[in-house]
Amino acid sequence: MDQRRLILFLIFSFSLVMLWDGWIKHNQPPAAQQQAAAGNAAPADGAVPTPTLSATPGQPVVPGEQASQAAAAPRTVVETDLLRAEVSAQGGDIVRLELKQHKASGEAGGNFV
Known part of the structure; x- marks a missing residue:
């Protein structure tokens, strides 16, 4: 009898954990998913890309120009x-x-x- 209770308790606990995990994933804001996807796009050589700000797209940024x-x-x-x-x-x-x-x-x- 005690083994049945233990097994049912474990199944119930596992179900609650799975429901909680699904609820967290459902209510997570989409911005966090986009940031995680951008973080995984690092180059294979380990270099970190630096963002560049440009007034018009396609033109290089001069460091003194930003200042x-x-x-x-x-x-x-x-x-x-x-x-x-x-x-x-x-x-x-x-x-x-x-x-x-x-x-x-x-x-x-x-x-x-």
Whole structure:
């Protein structure tokens, strides 16, 4: 009698694990599947491909060009009681950050940037 209960318990437990696994796979967002597929497309020699950003497709990217594009992008100023930050509209990079309550050691009256 005890063996039947044990076998039925194991079958029931295995069924629950299989149902839970199927539910996780069903509710998983599709973006995670696309990222996993992109991660498996690495070259055979072990080199990691680097993404390139180009204004127009098919043209090579010049390293200095990216910096000039980021400098030419409009900036948004975020100011709080502790800091003043300039955020680039291209990529959301922090271009300049000034700490208001900390003075710079090299300048007489300037804040730490």
